[in-house]
Amino acid sequence: MPLQPLKILIAVIVSVALGITVAACGSSDNGGGGASSGGNVKTLETAGGVDSLDPGYWYYQTDYSNLLQPTQRTLYYWKPDQTSNPTPDLATAKPQVSNGGKTVTVKIRDDVKYSAPLQNQAVKTADIKYALERCFLPQVGNGYANSYYNNIEGVKDFTDGKAKDISGITTPDDTTLVIKTTVPVGVLADAGALTMPCTVPVPKSYAQKYDQGKQSTYGDHQVFTGPYMVTNNGKGNIVGYKPGQSLHLVRNPSWDKSTDSRPAYFDRIDFQGGFDATVAARRTLKENNLLGGDYAAPPTPVLKSALSQDRDQMSITSSGGNRYISLNTTVKPLDNVNVRRAISAVIDRTALRQTRGGPTLGTLATHFLPPGVNGFDDAGGDKGPGFDFMSSPTSNVELAKSYMKKAGYANGMYSGSPLLTIADNESPAKETAEAFAEQVKKIGLKLQYREVPHATMLTKFCQVPKSKTAICPNLGWGADFFAPVSFFSPLFYGPNIVQSGNVNTAQVNDPKLNKQIEQAQQITDSTEAGKAWGDLDKEVTNQAYFIPWLWDNNVSLMGPNIKGVPSKFNSGALDYVFSSVK
Amino acid sequence: MTTSAFDPTRSPHEEVEISGLGTEIAARSPFELFWRRFRQDRVALGALGFIVFLIIVAILAPVIIDVVGVTGPNVQNPKALDQFGTPTGPSSDHPMGVDQLGRDVFARVLYGARVSLTVAIIATALAVTVGVVIGLLAGFYRGWVDTGLSRLIDVVLAFPILLFGIGLASACSLGNGCLGGAIKPGLSLVIFVIAVVNWTYIARIIRGQVLSVREKEFVLASESLGAPNRRIIFREILPNLVAPIIVYSTLVIPLNILFEAALSFLGVGIQPPNASWGQMISDATAIFDTAWWYMLFPGIALLLTVLAFNLLGDGLHDALNPRTGK
Numbered sequence: 001m002p003l004q005p006l007k008i009l010i011a012v013i014v015s016v017a018l019g020i021t022v023a024a025c026g027s028s029d030n031g032g033g034g035a036s037s038g039g040n041v042k043t044l045e046t047a048g049g050v051d052s053l054d055p056g057y058w059y060y061q062t063d064y065s066n067l068l069q070p071t072q073r074t075l076y077y078w079k080p081d082q083t084s085n086p087t088p089d090l091a092t093a094k095p096q097v098s099n100g101g102k103t104v105t106v107k108i109r110d111d112v113k114y115s116a117p118l119q120n121q122a123v124k125t126a127d128i129k130y131a132l133e134r135c136f137l138p139q140v141g142n143g144y145a146n147s148y149y150n151n152i153e154g155v156k157d158f159t160d161g162k163a164k165d166i167s168g169i170t171t172p173d174d175t176t177l178v179i180k181t182t183v184p185v186g187v188l189a190d191a192g193a194l195t196m197p198c199t200v201p202v203p204k205s206y207a208q209k210y211d212q213g214k215q216s217t218y219g220d221h222q223v224f225t226g227p228y229m230v231t232n233n234g235k236g237n238i239v240g241y242k243p244g245q246s247l248h249l250v251r252n253p254s255w256d257k258s259t260d261s262r263p264a265y266f267d268r269i270d271f272q273g274g275f276d277a278t279v280a281a282r283r284t285l286k287e288n289n290l291l292g293g294d295y296a297a298p299p300t301p302v303l304k305s306a307l308s309q310d311r312d313q314m315s316i317t318s319s320g321g322n323r324y325i326s327l328n329t330t331v332k333p334l335d336n337v338n339v340r341r342a343i344s345a346v347i348d349r350t351a352l353r354q355t356r357g358g359p360t361l362g363t364l365a366t367h368f369l370p371p372g373v374n375g376f377d378d379a380g381g382d383k384g385p386g387f388d389f390m391s392s393p394t395s396n397v398e399l400a401k402s403y404m405k406k407a408g409y410a411n412g413m414y415s416g417s418p419l420l421t422i423a424d425n426e427s428p429a430k431e432t433a434e435a436f437a438e439q440v441k442k443i444g445l446k447l448q449y450r451e452v453p454h455a456t457m458l459t460k461f462c463q464v465p466k467s468k469t470a471i472c473p474n475l476g477w478g479a480d481f482f483a484p485v486s487f488f489s490p491l492f493y494g495p496n497i498v499q500s501g502n503v504n505t506a507q508v509n510d511p512k513l514n515k516q517i518e519q520a521q522q523i524t525d526s527t528e529a530g531k532a533w534g535d536l537d538k539e540v541t542n543q544a545y546f547i548p549w550l551w552d553n554n555v556s557l558m559g560p561n562i563k564g565v566p567s568k569f570n571s572g573a574l575d576y577v578f579s580s581v582k
Numbered sequence: 583m584t585t586s587a588f589d590p591t592r593s594p595h596e597e598v599e600i601s602g603l604g605t606e607i608a609a610r611s612p613f614e615l616f617w618r619r620f621r622q623d624r625v626a627l628g629a630l631g632f633i634v635f636l637i638i639v640a641i642l643a644p645v646i647i648d649v650v651g652v653t654g655p656n657v658q659n660p661k662a663l664d665q666f667g668t669p670t671g672p673s674s675d676h677p678m679g680v681d682q683l684g685r686d687v688f689a690r691v692l693y694g695a696r697v698s699l700t701v702a703i704i705a706t707a708l709a710v711t712v713g714v715v716i717g718l719l720a721g722f723y724r725g726w727v728d729t730g731l732s733r734l735i736d737v738v739l740a741f742p743i744l745l746f747g748i749g750l751a752s753a754c755s756l757g758n759g760c761l762g763g764a765i766k767p768g769l770s771l772v773i774f775v776i777a778v779v780n781w782t783y784i785a786r787i788i789r790g791q792v793l794s795v796r797e798k799e800f801v802l803a804s805e806s807l808g809a810p811n812r813r814i815i816f817r818e819i820l821p822n823l824v825a826p827i828i829v830y831s832t833l834v835i836p837l838n839i840l841f842e843a844a845l846s847f848l849g850v851g852i853q854p855p856n857a858s859w860g861q862m863i864s865d866a867t868a869i870f871d872t873a874w875w876y877m878l879f880p881g882i883a884l885l886l887t888v889l890a891f892n893l894l895g896d897g898l899h900d901a902l903n904p905r906t907g908k
Contacts, residue, residue, distance in 0.1 A: 351684075359665060428682075438855065451849065
């Protein structure tokens with residue numbers, strides 16, 4: 001096709017001229033690698049559905065991939081392969097930081113409109129102020145506002161009901177947002193926390209009536225700013241979502257391509273739930289116009305055949321998450337750092353990874369923070385900080401026994417009562433836990449071993465300090481974005497320990513560490529912050545509270561005619577706004 | 583060949599006549615008579631042979647594993663898996679292949695036999711003991727005792743046993759389990775559930791038998807001589823119930839083995855890492871299309887064992903009740 005190079009050239013010139021950063025070539029219908037607009041695609045999901053329709057609630061992978069990325073716009077966003085800096089979306093440029101890091105000013109575009117029924121209304125900074133405020137409302141049920149926005153001036157008065165709004169967030173005009181904090185906050189200064197769905201604009205005058213009562217219903221009536229919207233009746237009622245069954249996204253007529261740096265190739269995206277993972281994975285590889293769904297990796301048999309036959313239909317990306325074995329430091333003998341190090345030395349990380357499907361599923365961890373997160377390189381990168389109990393890819397029994405001896409067990413073997421160990425009863429987690437249980441026998445560890453459903457494991461045992469669960473072998477953590485604070489604040493910061501839903505399952509509460517985390521959070525320079533978080537990473541790895549064994553990969557599948565683009569920001573799942581039909 | 587343990591319409595006279603015939607005509611003991619008939623039943627003999635073989639294999643499992651030279655049932659051998667963690671099939675190192683953790687399937691099938699036989703024997707013994715006692719009491723005393731116990735049986739029969747087992751397992755999974763640690767997920771729970779549920783069938787049968795036997799002349803004679811109830815129940819009536827008890831027990835064993843397998847399949851039976859056939863089949867379902875051996879061998883073991891006990895039960899039934907069979 002001789003015309004093709006010319007076509008691309010024209011497209012590039014046009015794109016550059018318009019200031020569009022991503023080359024999109026009009027209606028090219030060949031498979032020459034160029035992405036083309038159009039196509040109705042479908043995603044087969046196993047669980048099917050999102051956690052909530054409310055942007056203030058969105059926190060998990062499907063919330064991001066199925067709703068946040070396609071249907072809404074935030075102040076900043078993460079381009080699929082961009083991990084160092086957020087890209088402005090509603091904002092026009094990087095935030096301006098002043099007053100020693102305590103004032104963050106953001107300018108926004110004035111030409112972004114809402115979907116019907118507010119199609120004539122432009123997004124104003126007041127809408128973002130309200131969006132941030134409602135994230136603190138109990139009826140919204142947000143899970144991270146306290147981690148990132150708690151140091152904004154006036155938050156306490158607002159949550160205590162003493163103030164009607166958060167005084168630290170002001171809007172001098174419709175396109176300027178000023179956030180004042182009591183201490184410098186690194187994740188606001190570098191805009192990391194301004195990529196979260198709490199910055200999806202919510203018009204107060206329209207939404208306030210839905211934010212009453214015990215549970216906000218704004219999600220069912222929301223107005224969209226993104227390239228797509230959930231099918232609705234145009235009067236503010238969503239009709240395109242049935243939990244567990246289906247979600248329908250169509251183009252948002254209010255979205256103006258010239259205001260957005262995202263391509264949004266597809267015309268329509270349908271999500272269908274309730275599939276068996278094997279069936280969903282096999283069909284996705286065979287049929288055109290299908291996209292991978294809500295499973296992190298296909299079942300091993302499918303993975304194996306796909307790797308040899310359909311390699312170009314797979315996207316294998318670091319998920320920005322890790323997997324670890326949590327050791328409860330309040331239960332004897334796990335309060336002894338040498339016992340924890342012995343367990344770290346005796347586990348066979350290669351065999352554990354094999355239970356999940358082998359090397360495709362991730363890199364063996366040598367320290368806590370996963371790749372892509374600021375601080376990873378400072379803590380030693382892939383090679384790690386070089387602790388002997390973390391460096392062997394397989395079991396190092398001699399070393400483990402020497403640590404047991406240091407802990408006071410004369411012959412290097414544990415003697416004492418069995419340790420309550422709660423595992424997941426679903427494959428492949430179940431196999432991982434059983435492999436772990438067998439490996440620790442080499443240092444004589446006795447376990448009171450139970451397999452329970454995943455939800456029971458979390459809500460009755462691992463996340464409940466009162467249950468005195470000693471070991472949880474099936475846990476992991478994914479980054480909210482590339483800021484290490486999203487690992488350290490929930491997992492290692494003592495004051496965040498709660499009586500239920502406690503994710504600090506090791507119950508780490510070391511005053512020195514707490515102080516270090518507080519200080520690192522205030523660093524606004526990202527190189528400096530990287531160093532501080534890297535040091536913290538080394539410290540917690542050395543203490544072996546959580547024993548990391550895998551830096552997870554996400555394996556997404558796509559139909560033969562799909563060019564899927566994985567989003568590193570969102571656990572490596574496909575970003576449907578950047579994916580296209582070949 | 584009949585498939586059910588007993589035909590409730592059958593006359594209870596027959597039991598009496600078996601022992602009666604033996605003494606009158608050939609002066610052979612009831613056992614001799616039974617054995618003469620039983621040893622002609624090749625199928626039942628074969629089944630008995632298999633069961634004896636299975637018991638020996640289960641007892642000698644550690645020795646056999648040593649002799650064959652395979653790894654133990656809980657030894658994980660990652661080298662027997664490919665890099666994706668997919669198990670490898672039968673080979674000289676592992677005659678029946680390995681599972682997802684690289685554990686030898688042959689060794690696990692042998693140790694699974696231990697679980698199945700333990701459950702089969704202990705749970706059946708408990709259920710039969712309880713069933714016989716309740717059946718005797720209900721049949722002998724009649725009246726309100728009978729009414730009360732019979733309604734109790736109806737209630738227990740109405741229990742959905744699998745759901746009951748699952749509920750009990752989750753209720754007893756915390757701390758030390760229920761009844762002061764006697765019942766927690768695992769073997770003790772399986773045995774408890776089976777015993778609690780399965781005594782009802784035999785209790786009903788025994789009750790029916792007792793109702794008729796207690797009207798026989800020899801019982802009436804004992805009564806008129808002033809024999810105490812205990813003596814009448816245990817010395818006069820119980821010996822006449824030995825045949826149905828033996829046959830019923832043999833036929834309820836395979837049901838109990840299957841029930842254990844079902845509970846373990848559902849994850850509330852034998853707890854990992856201990857091997858059980860039901861649990862192995864459950865684990866194998868996820869990888870059946872790549873690792874057929876993991877489901878096939880425990881499946882065959884389960885099939886053969888259940889079949890053997892069923893055939894033996896039928897053989898005993900025929901031999902103890904010559905008029906009903908062939």
